[in-house]
Amino acid sequence: MPNLTAYLAADLFDGATRHRDAAVLVEGDTILGVVGPGGVPEGAATVDLGAGLLAPGFVDVQVNGGGGALLNSAATVEGIRTICTAHARYGTTALLPTLITDTPAVTEAAIAATRDAIAAGVPGCLGIHLEGPHLSVARKGAHNPGYIRPMDEADLERLLSTGLDHVLTTVAAETVPPAQIARLTAAGVQVAIGHSDASYETVMAAFNAGARGVTHLFNAMSQLGHRNPGVVGAALDSTDSWCGIIPDGLHVHPAAIANALRAKRAPGRIFIVTDAMSTIGTSMTEFELNGRVITRENGKLTLDDGTLAGSDLDMIGAIRFMTRAVGIGLDETLRMASLYPAQFMGIERTHGRLAPGARADFVHLTDDLDIGAVYIGGERQHFAPLA
Template sequence: MHYYIHAAKFILASGLSEQGFLEIIEGKFGKYTKTRPVDTRIVDLGESIVAPGLVDTHIHGYNNHDVMDNDFTGLNEISKGLLSCGVTAFLPTTLTAGADTLNEICKMISSRYKEVKGARIKGIFFEGPFFTTEHKGAQNPRFMSDPSLTAFRRWQDSAQGLLKKIALAPERHGAADFIENVSGSGTKVAIGHSSATYEEALEAVYAGANIFVHTFNGMSGLNHHAPGMVGAAMDTPNTYAELICDGHHVESGAANLLIQEKGIDHVALVTDCMSAGGRRAGEYVLGEFPVIVKDGAARLKDGGSLAGSVLKLLQAVQNLVQWGRVSLYDAFKMASYVPAVSVGIEDECGLIAAGREADFIVVDENINLQSTYLAGKEVYSK
C-alpha cells in the first residue's frame, strides 16, 4: 500500500503546513513534500485538514458500554465507536471499586486488548480508588481507601504492565511514599478527587505525581488565601493538567486561563466520557450510579453533580478554537500529542511524523470529522 494524500492543511510534527503531499507507505507515514509526486496514486482531499488521530487518556465508556462492565465485547464496541469521534488511541478508564473487581478488569483488558477492531488501547487508567469522600463525584466512597503498594502491584501484574496511569488524593495517608514508588516504576501518577491543600498538592508533585485529573473539577478550588489543588495545577510548570472542554465542566474563561498559565504543551484535553457517549438524552448508569443525560451534560440522578461527560474529543478541539484563544494547530496538539506525552506513550501515537503508524483523521474547515484512518487504511467515513 503506497499512496500520497493531498489536503489544504496538515497538522504535522513540524508545524502547520498547507497544500502539501503526505506519503503513506506500508501503513506508516513517509515523507512530506510540497512537490506533487509523479507515477504514484494521490488521494486528493480538497479543502480538508489532515490531523493526527486523537488520543483520549481519560474515558470510561461509549455507546452504552462501560469499562466497568468487565466485558471484552463491550470494550471492543467502545474501541470501534471511538473511530467516529476521531480517536485512534485511548486508555480505558476504571472507577473506584473493590480491589478484586479492578483486578479482574486488568486481566480482561491485558489478555485481549490487541484484539480490538477500532481505536488502539495504549494502557489502562485507574481513576481511583484512593480518593477522598468530600470530592467523590460519581465515585463510590465505600471502596475508597489509603493507597496500597501491595494492591497496585497486584493490579499491575494482572495488567501485564499495561496500567499506565493511576489517580489518588494527595492527602490520603501514605500518598507520598506510594507516589514515589509507583512513579519510579514507570506508571504515571495523577492527583484529583481531592480536598488537598496547595502545599499537599506540591508535595505530591515533588514525590513524582505529574497529572491533575480533570482540572477544576473534583478538587479544592483556587482562593487568594488558599490556592488549593487548582492553584497547584497552575503553579507547577512540569505537570500536565487534564481539561474537559465541553462547556459544562469548565467555563471558557477558566479554560483559557489555565491554558495561559500552563502553556499549550502542558494541558491535555480529555473527555471523561461515560457510556451515554454517542447516545440520545435519557437515563443511564455510570458505575453503580443512575445518571441523567440532558442538554449535552451527564449528571447524577441523585444530587445533580456532573457524572463524567458525553463529550467527543473532537468537539473539545472545536470548542477551544471557537473560544478564540487557541489556534487550530495547538488545539489538535492538546488532543493528541500532549495527552500522549503526559502518560509516556508519545513514541506510539499522537503525531504525524515519518516512520510512525499512519493513524490520522480528516476534518473539514469547520473541524467536522470526515474520516478516520488506522495504519493508512480508512476505517471510518462520515
C-alpha cells in the same frame, strides 16, 4: 511500492507546522514523512482527501465509555472494542479506557480485559486509566464513597503487575503518600492527582515524587485560594505537571479555561480529555454506574442529586468548543487533543504527530470542523450509521 500510500491534503498540520498542498507518506501502519506536491515517490498509491485539514489522530486519556458500553459494567474485550469504535467516529485514534472507582474484582477484570483487547488488536486501545479508588471522599464527585479507600500493598502490587505498557492511575495526594507514588512511577506507571482536597504543599510533594499532573483540572479538587492555592494552584505553578481539562461548557467555564491556559507554567501543559460516558454515539437517556442511575439531559449527565457524572462530550466537539467558545487557535487546540496528551503519556514518538516513525493515526477534518475520515494504523475506519 505496493505498501506505500500518499495521502494528499490541501491543508496538513503535522502537530507542529502547517503545510499547504502536502502529503503524508504511509507504509503499512507507519508514517514515513510529510512531503510537498512534488515529493510523492513514483509508484506510490495516492488518496486525495481534497479540501479540509489532515491532522494527527486525537489521544484521549480519560474515556469511561461510549457506544452504550461503560468500562465498569462492560469489562470485556467487546466492551472495550465498542468504546474505542464509538470514539473513533469522532477522531479519537488512541485512548485509555477508564475505570471509575470500583471493587478490586472489577478492577482486576478491567485490567485483564484491556490486556486481552490489546492482544486482540482492538484499534485505538492504548492501555488503561484507573481513576480511583484511592481518592478523597470530600472530593468524590460521582465516585461511590463506599468503594473509596487508601492504597494498600495489594493495590500497589496490582498496579505494578498489569502487564500493560501504558497505565495511568488517578489518586488523591493526601491519600497516597509520596513513597507509594515514587514506587509506581519508578515502574513506569503514570500517576495523576485528582479527586483530591490536598494542600498546595502536599500536591507539590506528590509531583516531586513523580506524579505527572492532574485529572480534569478544576473539577473535584481543592481550588485556587489566595492563601491556600490547593491542587489547582499547584497544577498551574508546577513546570513538571500536565493537566487534563474537560471543555464541554459544563465542567469548566470558558473564562476559567482561558485563564488557566495563560497561567500554566511550561513545559507541562493543559490538554483535552472528554471524561466521556457510555452515551457517546447513542440516544441513551439514562444508564447505571455502581447501581446508581445517571440521567442524560441536554448534553448533561447527572446523578439524582445533580452531581455531574462524567461527560457527554466527544473529542471533535471539544475541539469546536475550544476554538469557538474559548477562542483558542485551531493549531494549538489540535495539539491539546493529540500531541500534548501523547507527551503526558510519554508516547509522543509514535502518537500525536505526523512524522517519520509515528503510527499512521490521522484524521481528515472538514472546513466546518466535522470528521471527514479517520485512519488508525493506516487503515480507514468505517462506521455504521448512528441510530
